[in-house]
Amino acid sequence: MGDAVRSGIIGAGFIGNVHAQAVRASGGIVAAVADATPEAAMAAAARMGARAAAASAEALIESDDVDVVHICTPNNLHAALARKATAAGKAVICEKPLATTVADAEEVVDLAARHGVVNGVPFVYRYYQTVREARMRVQRGDVGPLWVLHGSYLQDWLSSSADINWRVDAAVGGSSRAFGDIGVHWCDVVEFVSGHRISRLVAQTKTAIQSRDATTRVTTEDLATVVFETDQGAIGSLVVSQVSPGRKNRLWFSMDGADQSIAFDQEQPETLWVGARSQATVVPRGVTPMPSASPLLAPLPPGHPQGYQDCFNAFVGDVYAAVRGEAVDGLPAFGDGLRAARITQAVLDSAEHGRWVDVP
Ligand code: SOE
Numbered sequence: 001m002g003d004a005v006r007s008g009i010i011g012a013g014f015i016g017n018v019h020a021q022a023v024r025a026s027g028g029i030v031a032a033v034a035d036a037t038p039e040a041a042m043a044a045a046a047r048m049g050a051r052a053a054a055a056s057a058e059a060l061i062e063s064d065d066v067d068v069v070h071i072c073t074p075n076n077l078h079a080a081l082a083r084k085a086t087a088a089g090k091a092v093i094c095e096k097p098l099a100t101t102v103a104d105a106e107e108v109v110d111l112a113a114r115h116g117v118v119n120g121v122p123f124v125y126r127y128y129q130t131v132r133e134a135r136m137r138v139q140r141g142d143v144g145p146l147w148v149l150h151g152s153y154l155q156d157w158l159s160s161s162a163d164i165n166w167r168v169d170a171a172v173g174g175s176s177r178a179f180g181d182i183g184v185h186w187c188d189v190v191e192f193v194s195g196h197r198i199s200r201l202v203a204q205t206k207t208a209i210q211s212r213d214a215t216t217r218v219t220t221e222d223l224a225t226v227v228f229e230t231d232q233g234a235i236g237s238l239v240v241s242q243v244s245p246g247r248k249n250r251l252w253f254s255m256d257g258a259d260q261s262i263a264f265d266q267e268q269p270e271t272l273w274v275g276a277r278s279q280a281t282v283v284p285r286g287v288t289p290m291p292s293a294s295p296l297l298a299p300l301p302p303g304h305p306q307g308y309q310d311c312f313n314a315f316v317g318d319v320y321a322a323v324r325g326e327a328v329d330g331l332p333a334f335g336d337g338l339r340a341a342r343i344t345q346a347v348l349d350s351a352e353h354g355r356w357v358d359v360p
Contacts (some may be wrong), residue, residue, distance in 0.1 A: 004027060004028055004029050005023075005026070005027070005028040005029070005067050005068055005320045005323055006028065006029045006031035006065055006066055006067045006068070007019075007023045007028050007029065007030055007031060007066070007067070007068045007069075007070055008031055008032040008033070008034070008054065008060040008061070008063060008065075008066035008068070008069050008070065009023075009030060009032070009033050009034070009048070009050070009070045009072060010033075010034045010035075010057045010060055010061075010069065010070065010071050010072060010073055010081060011034075011035065011071065011072035011073035011074075011095075012033055012035045012040070012041070012044030012047075012048065012072070013072065015072045015095060016033070016044070016048075016070070016072035017048065018308075018309060018312050019070045019072055019093070019312070019316070020033075020048045020049075020050070021309060021312070021313070022309070022312040022313045022315070022316035022317075023070075023316060025309075025313035025316070025317075026313060026316045026317040026320050027320070028068070028316070028320060029051065030048060030049065030050040030051065031050070031051050031052065031063070031065045031066050031067075032045075032050060032051065032052045032053070032054045032060050032063055032065060032066055033045045033048055033050040033052075033053055033054065033060075034053075034054040034055075034056060034057045034059070034060040038053065038055050038056070041053040041054055041055070051065070052065070057073070057077075057081055057084075058084065061081070061084050061085045061088050061090065062088060066090065067090065067091060067323065068090065068091040068092070068093060068118075068319065068320075068323065069081075069085035069088075069090045069091070069092050069093070070093045071085070071092065071093065071094040071095055072095050073095075074166045074167075074172045074173065075095075075097055075100055075167070075172065075173050075174045075180075076100060076171065076172050076173070076174070078094055078095060078097065078098060078099055078100070079098065079099035079100070079101075079104040079105070079107070079108055081094075082094045082098065082099075082108045082112075082334075083107065083108055083111055086108065086111045086112045086115050086117050086119070087111065087115065089115055089117060090117060091117055091118040091119065091319065091322075091323050092112070092117060092118075092119050092120075092334075093119070093120045093121075093122065093316070093319055094108075094119070094120075094121055094334070094337065095121070095122060096121050096122065096123065096181075096184060096185075096337060096340060097174055097180055097184070097337065097340060097341060097344070098121055098334055098337025098338060098340070098341060099337070099341060100173075100174035100175070100180075101341070101345075102338070102341045102342055102345050104341075105334075105337055105338040105341040105342075106338060108334055108337075108338075109334045109335055109337075109338045112334050118319060118322045118323050119333050119334045120315065120318075120319045120322075120331060120332060120333055120334075121332050121333060121334060121336055121337035121340075122312065122315055122332065123184075123185060123188040123189065123192075123332035123336055123340075124308070124311040124312050124314075124315045124332075125185055125188070125189040125251060125266060125311065126188070126189060126192050126311075126315075126330055126332060127296075127297060127310075127311035127312075127314040127315050128264070128266075128269045128297075128306060128311055129285050129286065129290075129293070129297045129298045129306060130264060130269055130270070130271065130272045130285050131189060131192075131193060131264060131269075132290065132293060132297055132330075133272060133283075133285070133288055133290060134193045134255070134262050134264055134272055135192065135193040135195075135330075136288075136290055137260075137262060137272075137274070137288075138193060138194060138195065138255065138257075138262070139195065142259065142260055142262075142274075143255060143256075143257035143258075143259060143260045143261070143262050144257035144258030144259035144260065145257055145258050146194055146196060146230075146232070146234045146255050146256070146257045147234055147235070147256055147257055147258065148234060148235055148236055148255075148256045149190055149194055149196065149230065149234055149235075149236035149253065149254075149255050149256075150236050150237050150238070150253070150254055150256075151186060151190070151238060151239075151251075151252045151253035151254055151263075152186075152238065152239040152240065152241070152250065152251075152252055153182045153183060153185060153186040153238070153239075153240050153241075153250065153251045153252075154239070154240075154241045154244040154247035154250040155182060155241070155242045155244065155247060155248060155249055155250070156242070156243065156244055156245050156246060156247050156248065157242065157248075158209075158222065158242040158243055159209075159242070159243040159244065159245050160209075161209050161211060161212050161213075162212075163212065164212050164213060167181055167220070168212055168216075168218055168220055169216075169220070170219050170220050173220060174220075175219075175220065175348060176205075176220065176221065176224075176344045176347065176348055177220030177221055177222070177242070178205075178220075178221050178222055178223060178224055178240050178241060178242045179203075179205070179221065179224040179226075179240050179344055179347050179348075180340075180344045181242070182240060182242065182251070183224055183226070183238065183240040183344075183347070184340035184343065184344060185251060186238055186240070186251055186253065187238070187340065187343050188332065188336060188339075188340060189251070189253065190236075190253050190255075191339075192330065192332075193253075193255065193264075194230070194234070194255055195232075196230035196231060196232045196234055197230060197231045197232075197359075198228045198229075198230055198236075198343060198359050199228075199229055199230055199231045199358065199359055200228060200229045200356050200357065200358050200359065201226050201227065201228040201229075201343075201346055201347065201350055201356070201357060201359060202226070202227050202228075202350050202355065202356045202357070203224055203225065203226045203227075203346075203347040203348075203350040203351045203357075204224065204225050204351055205221035205223065205224045205347070205348075205351040206221060206222060206223040206224075207219065207220065207221055207222055207223075208222040208223060208243045209222060209243065221351075222241065222242050222243040223239075223240065223241045223242075223243065224238075224239075224240040224241075224347060224351070225237070225238070225239050225240070226238045226240070226347060248267065249266060249267060249308075250265070250266065250267055251265075251266035251267075252264070252265045252266070254273075259276065260274055260275060260276050261273075261274075261275040262274050262275075263275075269285075269305075269306060269307070270284060270285045270302075270305050270306065271283060271284055271285065272285075284302055285298070285302055285306065286298060286301065286302030287302065292329070294314070294318070294328070294329065296313070296314040296317045296318065297314055299313070299314075315331075315332070318330075318331045319331065342359055342360050343359055346358070346359045
């Protein structure tokens, strides 16, 4: 491998472009792009400033010019491509879901361990500096023993029957949509910050918009509500929706403990809300000393807001650091993708049978 890490991106939609920007921001090279057809790959390579267009995903994976494979395709292709890239000995960043079934996710995790490849799944909300600060405050004991973890993740981009996207189709996006697409982000960031694991849950799902074109009957859920318990005795609740008008990307959580409550809002990520009986404070990013924090988390000083793309940049920067053999803290990896697949399956099982389900 030369000095700069060479990334190959499979899938050139919205999220493929986010990955390409993160590659550049992390000092990497977009060495190749693959898309649904060679023609689409050529157009994407020109648009994204990639060095080459690959004839196929397989050709990109096999290319000697690619060190890190980024899988940014529709969900039903993730596991097979992750298996191929891992078997080829490449470092792999695979979009969530790592796989659309638990069994496939387990297989990919095993394969990555056997081949010893660096891997990542972009649960990027971990990379807000304020999220790391919330985690530090919880770990330091400021909040006290946690009693209740609650919140929501709401979007509106699928709130009209005219909104069509491959994610709606279970054959392409997987059997869970709203929970599998965004609910898993909430669970990941809440488990990351709290140190708790969701151990049991009961869920309801609802398909609010049952037909999105003249012929399609939608089977994936627009909404999910989840009530849960954690391994450390806290209780919690979560509302997930992709049909909440006016809510763009509203991931919000609160962790309420014996001494404080602490809350984060993804659409206002420059502050944390910290409440106690005597006072509530809005704490700006960057004012609390965080001695061991990676500089990647806050490339710019307070007052110069950190955003979604910055989180992605920091995540890819961490993957590159791991590829160079450096230690990184809190990199979301294939194991976290498997965890998300298990929680998603528990939500689907609970909603289908109307009962509490243990999360393995
Ligand atoms: C679309 O729902 C989407 O882009 C998700 O797929 C991402 O994971 C989330 O971060 C933002 O919304």
